[in-house]
């Protein structure tokens with residue numbers, strides 16, 4: 143039995159039955175990480191993982207039956223795990239040690255997870271390819287010459303290469319769904335407020351959420367059950383009831399209506415994802431699932447809106463990284479002003495600096511009305527348009543990415559070309575709804591593609607059960 147091929151649920155079962163120990167499982171996954179070092183998906187394997195696994199074996203023997211009992215997990219490098227480095231993919235933070243556990247880490251540990259490593263990411267989660275990581279790019283698990291996606295590229299690659307069954311990433315504008323699509327796995331961005339962000343380094347606070355990577359839908363649902371729910375340490379987290387995502391996954395969802403936005407049909411014309419998206423629509427229709435043409439008039443404005451709101455919030459969130467706290471200091475600085483200036487100039491990478499400048503620009507007094515205020519108005523419009531759209535359907539679908547994973551270093555110097563990659567993912571963050579990227583189909587070059595399944599806020603259970611219906615259909619057709 144190759145343990146690394148198993149789902150988290152299966153691993154848990156095998157440990158419980160005594161077929162394998164948690165220690166063995168942990169060691170096997172760590173070996174897998176080391177074997178695949180060249181992919182640069184993982185920045186650090188935690189040296190106490192095996193010890194923690196041994197302790198877990200004793201606990202399990204004593205009857206502990208947590209939802210993740212003995213399951214190895216990898217976390218993105220911007221999620222605090224007490225006593226471990228959390229560098230956000232930045233050399234500015236390379237020595238920063240987390241002083242406490244984020245709520246997601248605490249909840250996973252309470253359910254028996256073994257957190258084995260931290261994953262590579264674009265610096266401060268800004269990027270779509272992990273090429274902005276100060277520690278080098280994470281490679282695509284299927285084609286080494288290509289990107290794994292980003293910003294949570296390391297987490298996605300790790301799951302796809304069986305370094306762990308489930309990994310956590312974060313999302314501000316697609317950073318879980320896009321790499322999931324490029325790596326051929328599931329990636330969930332939950333509703334805004336569904337998961338506490340306490341102890342997760344902020345990028346753009348009105349958009350950020352923790353997200354979940356997995357090879358199976360069931361594992362995804364299991365993890366959401368563990369980490370979702372209100373948290374007194376995060377006032378933006380919602381107290382809305384956490385559903386039994388896992389047990390409801392097989393609920394029949396053939397009587398729901400799938401909305402296909404006509405604007406998305408226009409947008410995909412000529413794009414590499416076009417054929418696959420139409421295939422998907424055909425497959426659901428052929429299986430007697432009702433589809434409906436809907437309209438989200440301003441969906442195309444999402445991208446510009448995102449690239450105003452996200453940098454604006456980032457400029458403010460990143461002000462605390464100043465060479466005094468958290469970050470490394472430039473030793474040549476002679477006074478406080480110089481500490482800020484020199485440390486930040488040296489510490490931040492090019493893309494992060496660009497975002498901070500852009501953010502301060504759109505917030506500055508002469509431009510606030512023209513950019514930030516306008517973007518907030520468009521956000522309001524989009525929220526209304528999605529709400530109206532969901533009056534007519536239960537699920538909205540669209541492609542996750544423009545096409546397959548691209549070659550490392552192939553994007554031109556113009557950053558806007560890379561930003562355009564996010565056109566289909568950013569609106570879910572802007573309006574706060576959940577969206578799951580499911581692996582579906584392949585592109586011209588044989589690499590995976592993804593389809594997004596979106597629903598109303600806090601309706602992740604409908605997403606999972608519809609995704610399950612699709613999975614069954616695909617299996618039947620194979």
Ligand code: GLN
Nearest residue numbers: 267268269314315316317
């Ligand atoms: N690619 C987007 C950006 O660069 C999204 C990043 C994210 O979701 N963290 O901002």
